Ligand SMILES: Nc1ncnc2c1ncn2[C@@H]1O[C@H](COP(=O)(O)OP(=O)(O)OP(=O)(O)O)[C@@H](O)[C@H]1O
């Protein structure tokens with residue numbers, strides 16, 4: 319697997335918060351989560367039913383409908399081709415970081431924010447500055463240590479507060495990599511992104527295929543929309559795509575209807591349709607759940623092959639830890655709207671830290687000594703309908719103690735060997751005493767450690 323190391327991730331999710339406002343309550347379906355996807359890698363999102371996986375995917379795609387809304391944070395998609403195309407189409411809503419840098423002095427801007435009472439914790443994610451007040455930190459220091467740059471100011475949208483943009487922008491351009499923020503993009507921009515930048519496949523292939531058109535015609539339509547192909551050119555490309563996803567006898571099957579395809583073949587057709595958009599990121603929401611185990615394995619194999627060929631990044635959603643082990647490079651574990659553990663896949667399986675992850679791993683068939691007595695975590699995921707001032711997993715947690723009911727755990731580093739492993743649990747960091755760890759989380763929670771920058 320070739321994971322290209324570039325400064326900018328392909329996708330950066332920062333403090334994303336999506337809620338559903340029902341008559342009865344506000345459901346915080348995605349509650350302030352942070353993660354990144356690099357080019358060409360597979361990031362798994364795992365968690366039980368109701369943990370917020372699908373809402374995360376739909377938030378990225380700009381597909382949240384009323385009564386739901388993205389209420390905070392950002393989703394930055396950084397593929398150059400998409401950024402260029404959108405910047406050309408929406409020039410008035412594009413901000414150029416390099417231009418801003420020429421026009422303004424970052425130090426002065428930071429000082430102005432300090433004067434308005436903005437704390438370093440809100441300006442930077444840098445741990446060294448998290449819990450310090452503006453009185454303890456000066457602008458020069460932040461700039462010198464690269465803890466705040468023009469890019470951070472733009473990303474965190476202080477530009478509007480500073481009056482250097484109108485705050486209407488959702489496209490950021492820069493020599494060293496720009497991005498499009500899908501949470502602030504209008505519908506016509508989102509359609510352009512969904513067309514070429516990010517494609518999504520769902521659990522049930524039937525809902526994604528129209529029963530009244532042949533499979534071939536539906537792929538051709540995608541090719542016409544996203545690549546401008548028509549006629550025999552489109553026909554040839556359609557057959558090539560069907561062959562790419564290993565549909566046998568593609569020349570004949572191109573003119574068949576979805577109901578003539580088996581479940582596995584339909585899912586292959588859906589993947590072909592997603593590929594017709596030439597996406598850079600493919601979001602798969604439980605694409606194999608409805609399939610039997612053998613077919614499931616074939617589809618996973620297919621996705622991995624395609625990924626290698628096309629240098630495609632994949633975000634793979636599943637509740638199945640076994641599937642995660644097969645396909646993911648890095649894993650995000652979600653629980654009740656929150657991201658509670660994050661690690662490279664080998665590290666997560668060898669060294670799960672959060673009691674919830676440990677529970678999920680114990681429930682994989684074959685990992686227990688006694689296979690018949692499959693252990694699952696007792697109870698259900700609670701509906702996240704209030705602000706977490708406690709640990710949402712505590713009621714089901716075998717390791718819960720008093721403080722879990724009154725202190726909300728933040729994600730902290732949990733590994734000596736990799737900086738890439740975090741968990742949100744009061745038991746960590748485990749090089750601290752329990753009391754100190756709890757105190758640490760209490761301060762992180764109060765100190766706005768995640769830099770929640772928007773309402
Ligand atoms: N349209 C909606 N209206 C109200 N609440 C919703 C809506 N969509 C999702 N939710 C709530 O958001 C939370 C997260 O749902 P989500 O579908 O993201 O879970 P999931 O992790 O994808 O679960 P599954 O594995 O079952 O697909 C749940 O509490 C769910 O009830």
Ligand code: NI
Nearest residue numbers: 371372373603
């Ligand atoms: Ni789901």
